[in-house]
Amino acid sequence: MKNQGKRSNEPHNFIVAQNTQKVNSSCASNQSTPSNSSPSTYSGPSWVYSEIVKEHFLSPRNFLMGDESKYPYDAEGTVGNPVCGDQMRMFLQIADGRIADVKWKTYGCASAIASTSALSELVKGKTLDEALQVGPVEITKFLGGLPQHKFHCSVLGHEALAAAIANFRNQR
Amino acid sequence: MKPSVTYLDHAATSPLLPVARTAMLEVLDGTFGNASSLHSPGHAAQNIVEDARSAVAKLINASPEEIIFTSGGSESNNTVTETFRGQKIAVSSIEHPSVLESSRARASEVIELPVDQFGRVDMGEISHASQLGVNLFSIMLANNEIGTIQPVSEFSRALQASDKPVYLHSDATQALGKIKIDVQALGVDYLTISAHKIGGPIGIGALYVRQGVPFKPLIIGGHQEHLRRAGTTNTAAIAGFGAAAQWCWDNWSCKKWVEVATLRDQLKSRILQTIPYSSCNSPDHGCLPNILNMSFRAAEGESIQLYLDADDVIVSTGSACASGDLEPSHVLMALHHDAEIAHSSIRFSFGLETTPADIDRVMSVLPKIIARLQGMSTIKLGESHEKPR
Numbered sequence: 001m002k003n004q005g006k007r008s009n010e011p012h013n014f015i016v017a018q019n020t021q022k023v024n025s026s027c028a029s030n031q032s033t034p035s036n037s038s039p040s041t042y043s044g045p046s047w048v049y050s051e052i053v054k055e056h057f058l059s060p061r062n063f064l065m066g067d068e069s070k071y072p073y074d075a076e077g078t079v080g081n082p083v084c085g086d087q088m089r090m091f092l093q094i095a096d097g098r099i100a101d102v103k104w105k106t107y108g109c110a111s112a113i114a115s116t117s118a119l120s121e122l123v124k125g126k127t128l129d130e131a132l133q134v135g136p137v138e139i140t141k142f143l144g145g146l147p148q149h150k151f152h153c154s155v156l157g158h159e160a161l162a163a164a165i166a167n168f169r170n171q172r
Numbered sequence: 173m174k175p176s177v178t179y180l181d182h183a184a185t186s187p188l189l190p191v192a193r194t195a196m197l198e199v200l201d202g203t204f205g206n207a208s209s210l211h212s213p214g215h216a217a218q219n220i221v222e223d224a225r226s227a228v229a230k231l232i233n234a235s236p237e238e239i240i241f242t243s244g245g246s247e248s249n250n251t252v253t254e255t256f257r258g259q260k261i262a263v264s265s266i267e268h269p270s271v272l273e274s275s276r277a278r279a280s281e282v283i284e285l286p287v288d289q290f291g292r293v294d295m296g297e298i299s300h301a302s303q304l305g306v307n308l309f310s311i312m313l314a315n316n317e318i319g320t321i322q323p324v325s326e327f328s329r330a331l332q333a334s335d336k337p338v339y340l341h342s343d344a345t346q347a348l349g350k351i352k353i354d355v356q357a358l359g360v361d362y363l364t365i366s367a368h369k370i371g372g373p374i375g376i377g378a379l380y381v382r383q384g385v386p387f388k389p390l391i392i393g394g395h396q397e398h399l400r401r402a403g404t405t406n407t408a409a410i411a412g413f414g415a416a417a418q419w420c421w422d423n424w425s426c427k428k429w430v431e432v433a434t435l436r437d438q439l440k441s442r443i444l445q446t447i448p449y450s451s452c453n454s455p456d457h458g459c460l461p462n463i464l465n466m467s468f469r470a471a472e473g474e475s476i477q478l479y480l481d482a483d484d485v486i487v488s489t490g491s492a493c494a495s496g497d498l499e500p501s502h503v504l505m506a507l508h509h510d511a512e513i514a515h516s517s518i519r520f521s522f523g524l525e526t527t528p529a530d531i532d533r534v535m536s537v538l539p540k541i542i543a544r545l546q547g548m549s550t551i552k553l554g555e556s557h558e559k560p561r
Contacts, residue, residue, distance in 0.1 A: 047478070057475070058482055065547040078550065083511040085472065085498060087550040107549040109474040149498060 049110060050144035056114035061121050063113075064091060064103035071103055075171070077163025080156050086112045088160040090119075094168055098127050104160070111143075111150040115157040118142050128165050134158065178485045178530045182369075183316055183346060183463055183521030188412070189371035195415035196373060199408040207405035208396060217407045224414020231417045232344075232363060233354040234380050240400045241410055244377035245345040246270035248364035251379055251390040251401070252310065252341045253278045259307035264293045264322070265506040268343055271310050272502075285311075287506050290455035291320030298327050302334045309340050313358070314347040317503040317519055318454045319463030321351065328359030339385055345369055345377075349420040350429050350460050361385045367409070370425070372416035376409035425524070432522045433461035439520060439531045440464055446535065447542050449553055453504055453517060462522040465504075467513045470553055471545035476518050476538075479545070483537040488519050512551070 047054055064071055073091035080087035086108035093101040102124050104116040119139055123131040136154035140146050146154060173179065179187075199220060205213025207221050222236065229236045242248045249270040253261065261279040263271055266287055275282045283306060285297045293311060301309070309331065314321045324342050331338050341362035344353055349370035355363055362385070366377035381387050387400060394402030419425070443450050449469035468476060473489035480487055489501075500514035508514065520534070546553060 047481075057478065060548070063548045065544075080550075082515065082551055085500065085511075085515040089550045105548055105550045107470060107551050108472050110478045112472075113475060113548070 048147055049114070050146075052118075052142070052144040053111055053114040053146065056117040056143065057110040060113055060117040062103050062117065062124075063120075064105050068103075068105065073103070075164045075168035077160050077165070077167050079159045079163055080108070082107050085109070086153065086156055088112065088116050088156050090116070090160045090164040092164050092168060094128070098125060099123050099131055100125075108153065108156075109150065111146050111153040112156065114143055115139055115146075115153040116160070119157040119161060123161060128168070132162060132165060134161070174484065176484050178533045180520045180522060180526065180530065180534070181486050181488050182523040182526075183519065184488055185368045185374060186371050186523055187525075188373060189416050189419055191419050192367075192372050192412040192415045196408045196412040199411045203407065205407075207407050208394075217405070220407055220414075221405055221410050224410045224417070227414040227418040227421065228365070228378055229380075231348070231353070231421050232365065232380060233356055234363075235383070237398075238355075238380055238383060240379045240381060240397045241406070241413075242377045242379055242401060243375055243406075244368075245343065245364050245366040247390065248366075248377050248379035249310075249341075249343055250274045251388075252308070252362045252364070254390045255386055255388040256308040256339075257388070260305055261308045261310060262298075262301040262304075262306040263310045264312065266291055266315050266317075266320075266503040267310060267312055268316060268345070271312070271343055275310065287320075289507055290458070291315055291318050291503065291507055292455075292458070293322055293327070295323075295326060295330060298330055302331055302336070302338055305336065306338060309338065311340070311342055312346075313342045313344040313353070313363075314351070314460045315463075315503060316346045317463075317501055318465045318507070319346075319460035320455050321347070321458045321460060323458075324360060325358050332359065346460060346463070349416075349425045350462060352426050355380055355382070367413035367416055370416045370420055372413040373409045376406055376413045378413070428524055429461040432524060432526060435526055435528060435531055436461060436464050436520075436522055438528070439534060440466070442531070442535050443538070447539050449546065450542070451513070453507065453513075464520040464522075465517055466520070467504075467517045468542045468546070469512070469516055470549040470551035471516055471542050472549075473515060473517050475545055476516075476541060479541040480518075480534075480537065483541075485534055485537060488521075489517065 071091055074094045075092045078089040089105045091103045092099055102120045104120055106113050106116045122134050122142060135158050139154040139157055203216050203220060205217040207214060207217035225236045225239050229239045253274040257278040258280050260281045261275045262283040262285055263275050264287060265284045283301050285293050287293055311322050311324055311327055313324055328340050331340055339361040342360045343364040345364055345366045346369060347353060348365045361382045363380035368374040389400050391402045396402055396405055440452055443466055451467050453465040453467055454463060477487055477489050500511045504514035504517055
């Protein structure tokens with residue numbers, strides 16, 4: 001991932017909004033791009049993550065605990081790989097062309113869990129086309145920003161949803 | 173830090189010892205002088221530095237003139253690889269990045285020696301590499317992520333039998349104060365140590381350089397440290413380092429750590445007994461007394477760390493230096509060649525103030541955290557070739 005986020009005063013290279021340039025999420029590479037955070041004496045949040053990320057991580061919404069066979073879903077999509085450190089799976093219940101309900105499973109870091117949690121809130125009730133418009137930038141904005149090296153988590157979330165929707169449409 | 177916090181990240185850094193703080197404040201408040209100046213305040217500062225040098229030297233059975241103060245372990249390691257610039261360097265594959273990356277940047281060739289499942293370099297690998305014209309071996313005394321202690325004295329004996337001139341460096345940053353270090357018995361030519369792992373301040377360390385071995389300074393442009401490390405002497409930090417080293421010596425810190433190892437072993441067995449799909453990455457024998465690295469299948473390390481943080485239990489994933497790095501730990505990869513195990517790991521590192529209540533505290537929150545993460549994980553347990561413990 002290129003260091004493309006706008007320079008901000010936030011610590012830890014937060015990306016609040018980012019160009020929708022395609023980010024390779026198949027396996028996030030070791031991002032050794034030099035830090036561009038501005039030096040500051042700050043008394044910011046206690047974590048590297050925003051309070052919203054923290055809240056979604058500590059109290060994730062709509063996750064599917066345990067065996068997914070107990071959840072009657074119409075479509076599912078999986079992206080990522082545990083070998084890369086992140087894997088996400090979205091399960092959709094679809095009625096009248098809308099996402100009636102959504103559940104997810106994630107293996108990954110706090111921002112991966114928060115991204116899938118946020119996404120599940122963002123797309124519930126939307127039509128499939130509307131849901132596909134919820135991209136990494138929208139997820140990241142909703143979360144109050146993500147550290148630059150964690151932006152790929154929002155990309156993975158979007159791709160998991162897109163894979164689930166494609167899975168549904170391919171069934172037709 | 174809140175008193176309710178259970179701090180189990182001492183391998184990242186340890187609290188400043190009161191004696192070190194006092195020694196530093198005496199310098200900061202009283203001894204105002206450049207240790208290189210000839211006037212009396214300068215000389216007073218120089219005396220403080222030389223007393224500290226003697227205390228540090230004594231702790232590792234070196235002579236004071238063999239000790240060069242540096243800014244820390246990374247600088248000490250870089251100084252050694254700079255000395256062997258353009259030459260052939262052999263390192264273990266689980267060295268700290270300041271050895272691995274600086275060797276790659278400077279050596280004509282780097283030979284990375286593999287480790288076994290416990291993180292140990294095989295003697296045969298050392299003997300084999302010594303026949304390949306290696307000029308420097310750099311093998312850490314104890315690993316920072318898993319705690320494995322290398323049989324460095326055996327390696328030095330093997331290298332002494334070599335007919336070619338070959339030198340041995342050991343990064344003892346994590347080992348200092350935890351196990352007895354005697355540079356004569358180890359037979360090393362260079363040894364890296366750092367103050368903040370033994371209750372001294374951050375930003376000061378030292379390099380032991382045996383008399384008569386090659387040396388090339390990393391920082392030039394000043395006569396400090398007998399032309400071996402330029403830069404205005406950091407008197408206050410050196411005083412803190414000296415006080416911490418003296419405290420380790422006076423208090424037989426290595427003996428106290430044996431009791432800590434008992435607590436560490438208790439936590440290990442309680443985790444293995446209680447938490448499904450847990451495994452231990454630290455060796456049962458030949459391990460530092462304060463380090464315990466565990467993996468929890470299907471639960472990612474950073475998430476475990478931050479859920480624990482929310483419950484006031486402070487641990488780390490692998491090494492703190494690697495946080496912000498998305499790659500799995502090179503140490504665990506060298507041991508297991510399994511990225512999922514590496515991504516799912518947590519390092520607990522204990523201090524002398526760690527109590528049985530801290531272990532109870534961990535066990536009151538960790539099983540629930542792992543169960544939750546495993547339950548929400550995409551990785552299905554029970555379908556693997558591995559059996560639950």
